Amino acid sequence: MAVLLQAGATSSISPSMSRRGWWAERPSTPTETPLTDEVLALAKSSDAVVLGAMGGPKWDGLDYSIRPERALLALRQELGLFANLRPVKLFAPLAQASTLKPEVVAGTDLLVVRELTGGIYFGQPKGVTTEPDWYRAGLQPWSTPRPEIERIARVAFDAAAGAAAG
Ligand SMILES: CC(C)[C@H](C(=O)O)[C@@H](O)C(=O)O
Numbered sequence: 001m002a003v004l005l006q007a008g009a010t011s012s013i014s015p016s017m018s019r020r021g022w023w024a025e026r027p028s029t030p031t032e033t034p035l036t037d038e039v040l041a042l043a044k045s046s047d048a049v050v051l052g053a054m055g056g057p058k059w060d061g062l063d064y065s066i067r068p069e070r071a072l073l074a075l076r077q078e079l080g081l082f083a084n085l086r087p088v089k090l091f092a093p094l095a096q097a098s099t100l101k102p103e104v105v106a107g108t109d110l111l112v113v114r115e116l117t118g119g120i121y122f123g124q125p126k127g128v129t130t131e132p133d134w135y136r137a138g139l140q141p142w143s144t145p146r147p148e149i150e151r152i153a154r155v156a157f158d159a160a161a162g163a164a165a166g
Pocket of ligand 1: 069072
């Protein structure tokens with residue numbers, strides 16, 4: 001937020017921001033959804049959403065339906081945020097700090113492109129079979145339709161082409 005505000009102060013961008021916190025406003029044992037309709041509507045009407053890290057051992061005991069990461073998953077799904085770009089760049093002075101040999105990690109500069117809205121997180125139907133205990137199995141199908149593969153591949157190839165062009 002501070003960086004965005006600074007960017008706004010030093011450029012023609014004039015961000016108007018609204019901050020909504022799941023953590024700050026919650027009791028330590030919340031009982032409701034981590035993403036309220038109000039926050040979702042606000043996110044949908046915004047040009048951009050900046051999401052901070054969420055989760056932690058303190059909330060491990062919560063029912064899955066109200067765990068903090070449910071908000072993250074719902075936002076991804078509701079906003080159609082299918083592409084996750086995770087750059088991995090090693091700054092030279094940190095090569096010695098890696099558990100990998102410096103000559104192996106030196107110069108690392110890659111982009112992990114991850115699909116976020118298809119696949120296993122949202123695969124249906126999911127659940128646990130009703131077989132006897134020794135044979136019980138968890139089910140969660142992973143299916144990624146062709147258009148979802150194409151669009152994420154397009155993001156990745158466009159990024160690669162952009163990087164190659166410098
Ligand atoms: C919290 C979890 C659901 C999430 C994910 O795996 O998508 C996170 O680990 C991430 O990598 O963005």
